[in-house]
Amino acid sequence: MxxxxxxxxxxxxxxxxxxxxxxxxxxxxxxxxxxxxxxxxxxxxxxxxxxxxxxxxxxxxxxxxxxxxxxxxxxxxxxxxxxxxxxxxxxxxxxxxxxxxxxxxxxxxxxxxxxxxxxxxxxxxxxxxxxxxxxxxxxxxxGANAFTVMANTAVFEDAGVGLPDDSSWTWEDYQSLSAEVTGSGGDIYGTQLNFNDAYLRMFAAQRGESFYEGDGLGVSAETVAAWFQTHLDMIDAKGSPSADRSNELGATDIEQSLIATNKGAMGMWWSNQLSAASVGSGEEIKLLQIPRDPSADSSEMFLQPxxxxxxxxxxxxxxxxxxxxxxxxxxxxxxxxxxxxxxxxxxxxxxxxxxxxxPAADKASLDFINGIRDELADPPSAYPDGAVEIPDMLERYGQEVISGQQSPEEAAQAFLDEADGALG
CATH class of the missing domain: 3.40.190.10 (Periplasmic binding protein-like II)
Structure with a gap:
């Protein structure tokens, strides 16, 4: 053309x-x-x-x-x-x-x-x-979108595993379900790891912490370490691929993701990427709410431009x-x-x-967002100077954690120290 x-x-x-x-x-x-x-x-x-x-x-x-x-x-x-x-x-x-x-x-x-x-x-x-x-x-x-869990319905069906009740599922449920899919046999996995900052933002909000406060981060070292630990736990439970394979996948676009290639049941992506996942897989991909901490009142999902x-x-x-x-x-x-x-x-x-x-994928995105709109947190305001560097930092430290180069606690403190120097 x-x-x-x-x-x-x-x-x-x-x-x-x-x-x-x-x-x-x-x-x-x-x-x-x-x-x-x-x-x-x-x-x-x-x-x-x-x-x-x-x-x-x-x-x-x-x-x-x-x-x-x-x-x-x-x-x-x-x-x-x-x-x-x-x-x-x-x-x-x-x-x-x-x-x-x-x-x-x-x-x-x-x-x-x-x-x-x-x-x-x-x-x-x-x-x-x-x-x-x-x-x-x-x-x-x-336009508007939300960070979601996407579920490949065909992979769930082939694994003989039912979709979760995403209105109330927890992080423990997410891990158990992922492990169940992987353990069903075949060359498939329950989920794909993700170190997106939107994911950490919601994880922190469920624990009562703001990701950003003023010109810096508001999230604690304890929460960042706990978040890194969930990734290790998912690998240990065999709910996701090994560290090496997960790190390879971390650099790919959604078209090469596990859900889009029918190799995985779930993955976290922005809702406006539903069409790409659907076209890539040729299967029905459903949007699900993010799991939550048992003590949280909501998933803390938010609408974002x-x-x-x-x-x-x-x-x-x-x-x-x-x-x-x-x-x-x-x-x-x-x-x-x-x-x-x-x-x-x-x-x-x-x-x-x-x-x-x-198109069908866009209608599904619209229906999903309209269905949970009343539960969504307000859209974020502009981030501090230097925030554009944060996603790469989280990806880098996350990969070091799952590769065994740093403990979750060491990586959390190193991330906060580096972020503190970049922001403001």
């Missing part, structure tokens, strides 16, 4: 970032004849790129005076190239950003105030506030940038094209208009 718009792939970010910056050199995109060129950047895989390009073409037809130049990469390259460009004063006019980086970019003066540029009357108010930093609307959520659209504070075409963001989050045609790839649309009007045509 060919496109006329420019693409910037990961290799370019590594080998050509400086020359690209020099070539663009602060051009505001205006041509002097009323026509505007906007550079737009995001991360993702091929399917997201194609959907976004399709939506952009519709926007250009509706706005003949605006031309879009697309710059995208995979996730691993994204923030490296975005940081390079913003440091050089050459940020894209519009770009995707996620909550871990939002606060830092806003506080460093890189993001435009979108109040008045993007209509927000029809957007979910609670989700919208997650795009605020110090009372200013710097970013608009692309999948990501945000933001505009550069240095760009000379912020009005046009606002138009594009408005289209992407408020236009039913964009909603129809993009679906739930960046989370379920947070505009109720758009969602109602496209709901009947949503």
């Amino acid at each position: 060919s496109y006329r718009k420019s693409k910037v792939w990961p290799a370019l970010f590594v080998t050509g970032a400086l020359s690209f910056t020099a070539a663009c050199g602060g051009d505001d995109g205006g041509s002097g004849d009323g026509k505007v060129t906007l550079r737009v950047s995001w991360w993702g895989e091929t399917e997201r790129h194609e959907m976004t390009e399709e939506a952009i073409k519709v926007f250009e037809k509706q706005n003949k005076d605006i031309t879009i130049e697309s710059e995208y990469s995979d996730w691993d390259a994204y923030y490296d190239q975005l940081t390079t460009k913003t440091a050089a004063g050459d940020a894209p006019d519009v770009f995707a950003i996620e909550i871990r980086a939002l606060g830092e970019y806003a506080r460093n003066g890189q993001l435009a105030d979108l109040a008045g540029l993007v209509p927000t009357d029809d957007l979910d108010e609670k989700l919208l506030t997650s795009g605020e930093v110090d009372g200013t609307q710097y970013a608009i959520p692309t 999948a990501m945000f659209w933001a505009a550069s504070s240095k760009g000379g075409n912020q009005e046009a940038a606002g138009k594009l963001i408005d289209f992407l989050v408020n236009d039913p045609r964009a909603g129809e094209i993009l679906g739930s790839d960046r989370g379920l649309p947070m505009n109720d009007t758009v969602l109602k208009e496209i709901e009947g045509g949503l």
